[in-house]
Amino acid sequence: MDMNGNRGQEKNLHPGSPGRHISAFSRVRKAQIAPPAPDPALRRLKFRAFDIARTSTAGRTVRFPLWGRPVTAYGNANLSIYSGQACNAKCPFCVEDLRPASRGTSLACQKTVEGDDEVYFGALKEVLRALRPLNPSVSITGGEPSLDPRLPRTLRALEAHRMRKRTITTNGSGLLDVREGRPVIDWLTSTGIRHLNLSRAHPDPARNGRLMGLERNLTPDDLVRILRRASAGGTRARLSCVLLKGETDCLGGIIEYLAFAEAMGVDNVVFRQLMHPGPGAPANDPVLGFSESNAVKLDPVLEQMTVDPRFTFIKQVVGYYYYVEVWKYRSIDVVFEEADLGRIELTRRMMPGIIQELVFHPNARLTSTWQPWDGVLGPFLENSVSVSG
Ligand code: SF4
Numbered sequence: 144m145d146m147n148g149n150r151g152q153e154k155n156l157h158p159g160s161p162g163r164h165i166s167a168f169s170r171v172r173k174a175q176i177a178p179p180a181p182d183p184a185l186r187r188l189k190f191r192a193f194d195i196a197r198t199s200t201a202g203r204t205v206r207f208p209l210w211g212r213p214v215t216a217y218g219n220a221n222l223s224i225y226s227g228q229a230c231n232a233k234c235p236f237c238v239e240d241l242r243p244a245s246r247g248t249s250l251a252c253q254k255t256v257e258g259d260d261e262v263y264f265g266a267l268k269e270v271l272r273a274l275r276p277l278n279p280s281v282s283i284t285g286g287e288p289s290l291d292p293r294l295p296r297t298l299r300a301l302e303a304h305r306m307r308k309r310t311i312t313t314n315g316s317g318l319l320d321v322r323e324g325r326p327v328i329d330w331l332t333s334t335g336i337r338h339l340n341l342s343r344a345h346p347d348p349a350r351n352g353r354l355m356g357l358e359r360n361l362t363p364d365d366l367v368r369i370l371r372r373a374s375a376g377g378t379r380a381r382l383s384c385v386l387l388k389g390e391t392d393c394l395g396g397i398i399e400y401l402a403f404a405e406a407m408g409v410d411n412v413v414f415r416q417l418m419h420p421g422p423g424a425p426a427n428d429p430v431l432g433f434s435e436s437n438a439v440k441l442d443p444v445l446e447q448m449t450v451d452p453r454f455t456f457i458k459q460v461v462g463y464y465y466y467v468e469v470w471k472y473r474s475i476d477v478v479f480e481e482a483d484l485g486r487i488e489l490t491r492r493m494m495p496g497i498i499q500e501l502v503f504h505p506n507a508r509l510t511s512t513w514q515p516w517d518g519v520l521g522p523f524l525e526n527s528v529s530v531s532g
Pocket residue numbers: 230231232233234236237238239240285286287313314342355
């Protein structure tokens with residue numbers, strides 16, 4: 144059963160001057176249809192403007208039974224399949240490390256992997272079946288999913304359950320490896336993966352390898368082969384670049400990166416400000432320390448673009464802990480993203496009882512958070528491992 148989001152949340156979202164902000168939000172729906180320019184109020188407030196009824200992409204929640212109990216989820220909730228395969232890169236800005244750090248713990252303390260394939264896939268299929276009424280989009284992430292021996296079977300399960308808008312995020316290391324008789328990139332295209340997000344911190348291969356701590360760095364030829372096979376198979380590739388001081392750190396650097404993407408035949412690029420970890424992260428956390436020293440603020444870049452005729456504004460997207468602007472540069476969709484992990488907990492407190500996103504963890508448990516020990520939903524199948532933490 145569908146139901147609208149709670150408008151009473153507005154007073155929590157905009158405690159300072161609700162009238163002024165609400166008038167700005169009321170323009171958002173129109174702005175999403177044919178926006179001439181970004182709404183400055185939304186740009187200033189970002190995720191703080193998140194309101195299911197007024198500013199979200201879904202505009203509604205969905206109530207459905209989950210393993211025998213009614214739950215309410217955001218209507219455009221995403222299901223992340225979090226691969227248990229350890230990542231082969233060592234990015235000093237690693238989001239996988241930052242997520243547990245934002246809750247005061249560490250990846251080593253909280254990540255456990257269900258080792259029995261039959262238990263793992265039994266749970267995955269049960270999750271996909273149970274989430275049918277919600278019909279979430281699905282993204283595969285990691286760790287490093289392209290190196291995961293379970294990836295082909297995972298892809299087949301998603302295809303068999305006709306999951307909506309399937310995406311994978313990877314550093315690309317294993318995409319040309321052969322698994323179960325075919326290259327991993329071909330498994331992606333043949334099972335209907337719609338978007339391939341390739342993390343690439345810099346156009347130059349050596350600098351990219353150094354920044355991401357990758358011993359096994361994709362060569363330019365490998366990258367071209369992957370991109371061609373993706374395109375031929377109907378999977379749209381997107382390059383993902385973090386904004387880092389001394390690397391891609393200004394509009395000129397962004398345009399250089401876009402020229403690299405264009406030369407590779409890629410028409411979709413995302414630039415990300417390093418994530419805010421929120422107040423829960425320990426002050427001595429190394430990822431936090433790196434971010435504080437190397438983060439490039441997105442706002443000045445967006446201000447420059449707004450007056451640069453080479454860029455055309457497309458839309459703003461307000462998420463529950465992220466804010467996105469989409470622009471067009473020549474034939475390329477250029478996405479800018481800022482996220483604050485601290486907002487995840489804040490939004491949970493402000494909108495209690497509403498599941499904002501879903502994560503299927505490597506321990507074969509579905510939770511409503513990025514922590515395997517928090518917001519556990521199920522499934523509780525016989526012989527499954529116990530939840531860590
Ligand atoms: S590629 Fe992704 S998961 Fe791997 S170290 Fe870098 S940010 Fe972390």
